[in-house]
Amino acid sequence: MKPSTPTLTAALAAVALCAAGHAAQHDALRATLAYAQKRCVKIYGGGAGREHGYATGLLVSPDGLILTAQGIYLSEGRLRAVLPDGTRHDARVVRESESLQAALVQVDAKTPDFFLLPEASPVRQGDWVVAVSNVFNVATADEPLSVTLGVVSLRAEMAARHRMQDVPYAGELLLVDAITSNPGAPGGALCTLDGKLAGMLGKLFHSKHTRTRINYAVPIELLKPFVEGTPTATAAATTPPKAAQGLPYVGIRLFTLSGTRAPAYVDRVAAGSPARRAGVRKDDLILAVAGTVVRNCRECEQALATLAPGRPVALLVKRKHTVKSLTLTPASLPAPGAKGAKEEGK
DSSP, X not given: OOOOHHHHHHHHHHHHHHHHHHHHHHHHHHHHHHHHHTTEEEXXXXXXXXXXXXXXXXXOSTTSEXXXXXXXXXXXXXXXXXXXXXXXXXXXXXEEETTTTEEEEXXXXXXOSOOOOOSSOOOOTTOEEEEEEOGGGOOOSSSOOEEEEEEEEEEXXXXXXXXXXXXXXXXXXXXXSSOOOSTTOTTOEEEETTSOEEEEEOOOOBOTTTOOBOOEEEEHHHHHHHHHTOOOHHHHHHSOOHHHHOOEEOOEEEOOTTOTTSOOBEEEEETTSHHHHHTOOTTOEEXXXXXXXXXXXXXXXXXXXXXXXXXXXXXXXXXXXXXXXXXXXXXXXXXXXXXXXOEEOO
């Protein structure tokens, strides 16, 4: 039985409409990728062991402000950013957020193409998104970054624990059905198909219990106050009041004979101290405290002084050729002459 002429005409029209729809979606996707590529940068700094010395960043202002994820690469004396046009610029850290695992860095360059930060989330569960990042450091100059297509699986609350993950995080996450948990991806862009910035790809979360990683992004509406320098509810909720913290005691003495700007090498560890229980040893080089990179003795002492007694934090140290993540639980400062205050160089 042959189809009638009206039926065949309707079928052909449906096919034509479907093809036109796919073409329009394809054009929209290409426009989104072009938009994102012009606003993402490559970040380079220090690396140690399994901590890679590169990441991705997002241009968020016309005068060179870059939003990226926290990492050991920020500790390098010469932090660099490669802009979309391939030009290289020295960069400096403006501020960091432990709770969001984010950092804001600055380059002295005009960046007229930058991401606009929305007040509210532009995505919902089930929406298609694209992730743009310099995964595995594939691009080094003006080459385009890597792209992954996926779906927002879930928006969930998360509180990363130091005994289960290498870094802390407190707040909501956008879980994504796309592989984003690879070196170089942190700091990348998660965009909707119509070009809106939905989030920043976060630091690698590796569960020591399940030996798995999660693919996620930090929602952009949580990062907007951080970029603008205003306090957030998340930060307020995760930072104990100073009056309730007391004075933290960890039992570490740094080697400061070369000055406070020298690298944060451990000179002595007090017997029975929180540092000794955490596994800190003499000659360890402290790289990060509670997710905050420390570049010298002064920054290390400042970071240790802000810790809350009884609250576990991650301590990233380099021991010979190995980088280790230790869990440090500060105590309250012991009274002079108290047991355990004796220092040992072991």
